[in-house]
Amino acid sequence: xxxxxxxxxxxxxxxxxxxxxxxxxxxxxxxxxxxxxxxxxxxxxxxxxxxxxxxxxxxxxxxxxxxxxxxxxxxxxxxxxxxxxxxxxxxxxxxxxxxxxxxxxxxxxxxxxxxxxxxxxxxxxxxxxxxxxxxxxxxxxxxxxxxxxxxxxxxxxxxxxxxxxxxxxxxxxxxxxxxxxxxxxxxxxxxxxxxxxxxxxxxxxxxxxxxxxxxxxxxxxxxxxxxxxxxxxxxxxxxxxxxxxxxxxxxxxxxxxxxxxxxxxxxxxxxxxxxxxxxxxxxxxxxxxxxxxxxxxxxxxxxxxxxxxxxxxxxxxxxxxxxxxxxxxxxxxxxxxxxxxxxxxxxxxxxxxxxxxxxxxxxxxxxxxxxxxxxxxxxxxxxxxxxxxxxx
Ligand code: NAD
Ligand code: MG
Numbered sequence: 001x002x003x004x005x006x007x008x009x010x011x012x013x014x015x016x017x018x019x020x021x022x023x024x025x026x027x028x029x030x031x032x033x034x035x036x037x038x039x040x041x042x043x044x045x046x047x048x049x050x051x052x053x054x055x056x057x058x059x060x061x062x063x064x065x066x067x068x069x070x071x072x073x074x075x076x077x078x079x080x081x082x083x084x085x086x087x088x089x090x091x092x093x094x095x096x097x098x099x100x101x102x103x104x105x106x107x108x109x110x111x112x113x114x115x116x117x118x119x120x121x122x123x124x125x126x127x128x129x130x131x132x133x134x135x136x137x138x139x140x141x142x143x144x145x146x147x148x149x150x151x152x153x154x155x156x157x158x159x160x161x162x163x164x165x166x167x168x169x170x171x172x173x174x175x176x177x178x179x180x181x182x183x184x185x186x187x188x189x190x191x192x193x194x195x196x197x198x199x200x201x202x203x204x205x206x207x208x209x210x211x212x213x214x215x216x217x218x219x220x221x222x223x224x225x226x227x228x229x230x231x232x233x234x235x236x237x238x239x240x241x242x243x244x245x246x247x248x249x250x251x252x253x254x255x256x257x258x259x260x261x262x263x264x265x266x267x268x269x270x271x272x273x274x275x276x277x278x279x280x281x282x283x284x285x286x287x288x289x290x291x292x293x294x295x296x297x298x299x300x301x302x303x304x305x306x307x308x309x310x311x312x313x314x315x316x317x318x319x320x321x322x323x324x325x326x327x328x329x330x331x332x333x334x335x336x337x338x339x340x341x342x343x344x345x346x347x348x349x350x351x352x353x354x355x356x357x358x359x360x361x362x363x364x365x366x367x368x369x370x371x372x373x374x375x376x377x378x379x380x381x382x383x384x385x386x387x388x389x390x391x392x
Contacts (some may be wrong), residue, residue, distance in 0.1 A: 001029045003090060007106050008097035009081070010042050012033035012118040012202060013146065015096050016264050018045055023280065027048065032086040034098070034106075037061060043068030050074075053089065055082045057102065084109050093271070096121045097146070101325070102373050104128060108367055111141040120146040120271035122217050127320035128370045129224025130363065145225055145271040149218050151266035152244035152257035153226060160249070167248040171238035172297065173198050175210030177340075178237065182301050188340040190333065198241040198261045204330060212231055212297065212341055213326050216308035220319055223312050229311035235305060236297045242284065260284060298368055303344040310351070316361040318351065320370050321377040325350035328381035337389045349384040350377055 004021065008014045014035075016084040022027050030049040035042035039061050042167045046054040046069065053075045056065050062078035069076050077085065080102075087109035088095070095118045096107040103121035108131075110117055117136070124132050136143050145151050149170040157165070175249070177188055193210040194203050201209075208214035215235050222233050246256040259265045260282040299306045311318040329346035332338040338346065353375055354360070364370055 002027060002093055002094070003029045003031050004093045005030070005032040005034075005086065005091040005110075006097065007032075007034045007087070007103065008095070008096040008099065008108075008121070009033035009045055010038045011097055011099060013097035013263060013267065017118075017267050017271070018049065018096065019270050020264060020279070021049060031089045031091040032081055034086055039065040039068055043072075043074075047072055051075065053086055055086045056325055057083060057098075070347055080105070088113070091115065093118065095146075095270075096124065097266075099123075101127065101323075101371060104183075104367060104370065108132065108135055111135045111143075112139050114139045114141045115143045116144060116270075116273070117269070118144050118146050122147060122221055123323055125221040125224045125240055126217050126323050127374065128364060128367065129220070129319065130315075131367065131370070133224065133227075135320050143225070144273055145221075146266050146270050147218060147221060147265075148261075148263060148266045148270055149245045150225055151269055152259075153222065153247055155257045155269065156245065156247040156255040157226075160229070160247070160255075164250045165226075165228065165232070165247060166183065167227060167234060168228055168234045169234045169236055169246040169248065169254075170215070170218055170222060171245060171294075172212060172215040172235050173209065173241045174237040174239055174297070175211040175212065176206070177210045178239070178301075182298075183379075185301070186341045187338045190336075193333075197261075199238065203334075207330060207333065208326070211304055211340065212302040213304045213330075213343070213347075214309075215297075215302075215330050216304040217323070217326075219305065219308045220312055220322070224319075230309060233312075235297055239293055240289065240291075242289060242292055250319065255392065258284060267272075275378075304347070307344065307348055307351070314361050316363055317358060317369075318374045320358045320364065320373040321351055321354050321360065322347060324374045324377035325381040325384070328352050328378055328385060332385040332389075338385055345388065346381055349387075350381040353380045353384065 030051040032053040036057040055077045059079045065076045087106040094110045193207045196206040240322040241261040243256045262281045311322045325347040329343035
């Protein structure tokens, strides 16, 4: 029986993970589930899989969680320290699917036990990639990527020699505004940007998809996880989202991974790795699909990709600044304070402004430094939003 824990169990990735586990419950011993404010869902899921422990990230939710679990024998806990403690519990497979910087510490902690970490939390790699990879290596732990593009690259690399890898190409749907004239992008509303053509996801990630800040994060994730140079990584627009990524080798061969746009594929691959098992995902009918299209993303339409290249070249603190600034810019757009096209200006402005506070290219040495940089970048990004509010 496999001992598993799911961090961020109540979110989209967490729920999909539970969906897969529920299909063969006898194969899993669920140790811990964690969530945020949705304690009713957390308690219900913890009971369904008979977890040992349920943790909410927020201390004021402890009482409601306790009540929801009373009489079940399932332990309840709350707060950041409890999340870390949950990561210490002996699971041999842990899903890291908390959103944002809050997902870093539990993932790092879990790695110390030399287990398998299924990594959905993008921020871990983008803000602290070198630290995370070093931590995994030091404890002989395995990290399996859960982002669909990186899972695809990982699958295309099975049995291959990294020295023979020439390039890695990740695909992008292009998002909700991909066919809008560039001159009109400044007028795009939250509703316009929030309608994803293929994937069903939350509002924030869907808007990050329209701006390609999501793809920008994924370029950085690719560099950190696979250890390739920035100039070896490309993004290509592929409106159908059927090919998730391709790896190009020294002999000119391209290995692609195809699948329906369903996160349960990447999650299931990580869950059963190194085996391949039956997954409840749609099987592709290529003749029915008939056409797969590709086009180069244009930097004018998607400045986030250009900014990501700079971040990859700089390294050090740049990923943490980029991530934090992107979140503040997105908050600003959602609140109607800045325009769609000003999100990129805010991120670029923050990277520029913060280089007066710290040396961006200096290596990040501890998790605390990542969190300090995140905090400072949020302050600077907020100033950038304020500067633009009501202008432009
Ligand atoms: P989500 O918002 O649906 O769920 C996030 C989870 O984190 C929830 O369980 C929530 O309760 C918990 N959480 C929120 N704030 C927290 C805090 N401060 N402390 C502790 N827990 C907290 O997010 P999601 O879509 O499931 O994505 C999770 C991660 O996976 C993100 O980093 C995202 O970028 C990445 N990802 C998601 C997808 C996708 O298709 N949804 C694809 C690839 C990668
Ligand atoms: Mg992705």
